[in-house]
Amino acid sequence: MTQAKIGRPRSEKSREAILRATHALLQEAGGAGLSIEAIARRAEVGKPTLYRWWPSVADIALEAVLSRAEADIAVPAFTSLRETLGLFLRRSMQAIAEGGDAHLRFLLAHAQKDEAFRERFRDNFVSKRRAVLRSIFQEARECGELGADEDLEVFVDLIFGAMWYRLLIGHAPMDASFADALTETIVALGRMKITA
Amino acid sequence: MTQAKIGRPRSEKSREAILRATHALLQEAGGAGLSIEAIARRAEVGKPTLYRWWPSVADIALEAVLSRAEADIAVPAFTSLRETLGLFLRRSMQAIAEGGDAHLRFLLAHAQKDEAFRERFRDNFVSKRRAVLRSIFQEARECGELGADEDLEVFVDLIFGAMWYRLLIGHAPMDASFADALTETIVALGRMKITA
C-alpha cells in the first residue's frame, strides 16, 4: 500500500540526545541560549537532522517538555472540589517552580512569533492541560459543587490565565498560597450560584 | 550640579520617526519583522541613534505603545461595578482587537528572554494597567459591592490573566461576551461574600 520502509531507520539515539541537550540548555541558560545551532553542538548531531524531524526550535523544546511532563497532568482522584483542585494547582505550581519555568517561557515566547507553532502548541500542550482542569470542574458539577449553568471554559481561562500571567510577568510568586487563593475563588463561585 | 547641556540636543524628529516606524512594522508584519536593523532602515536613522537612547528593541516597542495608548487606560467614571468594569473590559479588548495584539505579543515575548526588560515592562506598563483595575475594585468596595476581605490582587490576576491567556494562546476570541463573562464573575464573587 504505502511505500515500503527501506533505508536506514531514524536513530533513536540521536533523538534522545537532542531532547536531552534541549532540556539541559533550557535549564542552564534559560531560553536565551537555546538555538538550533546550540542544540546540534551539544547533542553532537548535524543540523540537518534537526531540520529533518522538527520544523523549529520551539517544536523541539515542546517535545522535550512533553516527553518529561506527561506525569504532571495526572488527574488526582476526585474527592471534593476544594481538595482536588487545590492539590492539582499546588502540584502544578511546584512543578513550574522546580525548573519548568524556562521551558514554558520559551514555548510561549516562540508561540508569539510563529503562528503555525502557536497552533501546534495549543493542540499538543495547552488543550491537554485544559482538559484536565475541565474534567475536575465537571466532576465537581456532578457532585453538585458547581452549578449546571457555569461556563467551565471561562473558569479554565481564569485559573490557567492567572497562573501564566504570574509566570510571564513575574510580579508575584507562584506559591501554595496563590494556589489556595485560586482554589477558594472557584469554590466560592460554585457555592454562590447554588445558594442563589 | 549635573553636567551642563552642551552639544547638539537630541533630535525630536528622529525620535518620532523611530516610534512611527516601529509602530508601522509591528502592524504590518507583526513581531516577526521587527528588529533594530529594520527600524533604522525604515526610520532612516543610524543604528547608534537607537542604541544611544534605548537598551533593546523591546524598549522601543514599549515606548511606541506607551506613547499611543495613554488614553486606553483612562478610568471610566465609576457608576456600579458591573457597569464600570464591563465598560473597561470591553474597551480594553476592543483596543487589542483593533491592532494592538502584535504589540503586546512582541512585548511579552521579549520579556521572557530578557529579565531586565521584563522588569521595565512590569514597572511601566503592567503595573499601570493593574492600578486602573485595582482602583475600580476599590471604588466598588467603597460602594459595598465588594467585601473588605477580598484579595483584590488576586482579582486583578484573574481578570488580566484570563485576557493575556486568550491573547497569547489564541484558543478563543477576546470579544464582548468574554468581557461580560469576566465582569459577571467578579460581580458574582462580590455578591456572594456579602450575602455570606
Next chain:
Amino acid sequence: MTQAKIGRPRSEKSREAILRATHALLQEAGGAGLSIEAIARRAEVGKPTLYRWWPSVADIALEAVLSRAEADIAVPAFTSLRETLGLFLRRSMQAIAEGGDAHLRFLLAHAQKDEAFRERFRDNFVSKRRAVLRSIFQEARECGELGADEDLEVFVDLIFGAMWYRLLIGHAPMDASFADALTETIVALGRMKITA
C-alpha cells in the same frame, strides 16, 4: 580461480541511468550543477551506489565522456601532414564546440583539486589523445615531413596546450581558422628543419 559471482549482480540499468544523468546535467547547467547528490537524484539512485562504483564525481563524468567519445579520437588515414593534422584538429575543435566543452572544463577543474583523479584523467583520457596526435607526427616523420630530431612531445604540448588554453580561458574561439593556424605552424616547423 577468481571469486565466484555470487550475490546480487550489479544493475546495468542503474549504471546507464547514472551516466545518462551525468551527461544531461553537464549539458544543461555546465559543471556548476554537477554533484553526487544531483546525479543520484536525477538518476533515481542511492548515493552509495555511486560511491561503490566510482571514487568521485569526476570519475563518473570521465566515464560518461569516454563512453560517448571513443569515435572522436579515430585517427584519420594519413595523406599528408597538413591534410591529416588539419582534418584532425578541425574535427576535434568541432566536437568540443558542439557541446563537449562543459565536460572538459569539469574534468580539468576537478583534476586540479584531486591529485589522484588527475592521474586517472591523464592515463585514461589525455594520454590517449596524445597518442593519436603523436602517431600523426610519426607518420609525417616517416614521410619526411618532419625531421628525425624534432621533439614530438613538445609538438604535442604546443598543439593540445593551445587548444586547452583557448577552451579554458575563453579569450578566443576554437574555430577552423585556429585549427588551420596550428596546422600551418607545425608544417612550417617541419619544413624549416628539413631545409636547414
Next chain:
Amino acid sequence: MTQAKIGRPRSEKSREAILRATHALLQEAGGAGLSIEAIARRAEVGKPTLYRWWPSVADIALEAVLSRAEADIAVPAFTSLRETLGLFLRRSMQAIAEGGDAHLRFLLAHAQKDEAFRERFRDNFVSKRRAVLRSIFQEARECGELGADEDLEVFVDLIFGAMWYRLLIGHAPMDASFADALTETIVALGRMKITA
C-alpha cells in the same frame, strides 16, 4: 558628483589579513582547504566582511596572487629573441615551481565553474601576461627576428598554452629544458619565415 564617502572606512588591516591568510592556505593545503569559512577563521574576520568586498573565494585568491606577483611579469630588457624569451620563460616557470602552482590551479579551476569570474580572471590576470609575451614578440619583429606576417596571438597561445597544459595535466615537468624547447620553437619559426 559621486556620493560623498561617509561611514566607517574600510579596514586596511582586515584586507591585508585576508590576503595573507588566503596565500598561506593555498601554500599549505593547496586549493583543497581554501574556503570562505577557512579564510575568515584564519584571518580572524567576519564572513560578511569577505562577501562585502569580493564576489567569490576565487576573487580573493586572484587579488592575493595579483598583490604578490606584480614583479613576476616584469619584462626583461630585450636583447635578442632567444635570450629574452628564454629568460622570461625560465623565470616564469621557476616562479610557478617555487610555490605558485596551487594558486594558479585554484584560479583556473574556479574559472571553469564561474563564467563571470572567468572573465575577471582573463581581464586582470591572463591578458596582462599575454601583453608581456606579445611585447617581446613585437620587439623581436622590429629587430627582424620575426616576420611581419606572423600571427603573434597564435604564438602567445602556443607558448602559454603549452605551459598551462603541463601545469594542469602534470604529465611532464616545467623545467628549464622545457623553457628552452619552447624558446627554440619560436626562434625556429621566426628564422624559417625569413629564409622562406
Next chain:
DNA sequence: AACTAAACGAGACGGTACGTCCAGTCTTTAA
C-alpha cells in the same frame, strides 16, 4: 562670529545563528 561638544547619518567591523546543500558513512531491506 567663531568655537565647542554632542548627536546625527552612514556604514564597516567581528560575530552568531540561520536554513540549505552536499560530502561521505552507516544501517537496514530487497533481490
Next chain:
DNA sequence: TTAAAGACTGGACGTACCGTCTCGTTTAGTT
C-alpha cells in the same frame, strides 16, 4: 551475499542581524 535506499554526522554555503566602532556632518549653546 551483494545491491540499493535512505538517514546519519559534519561542514561550508551565503544571508540577516547583532551590538560596536569610526567616520564626516550638523546643530545647538558658549565664548
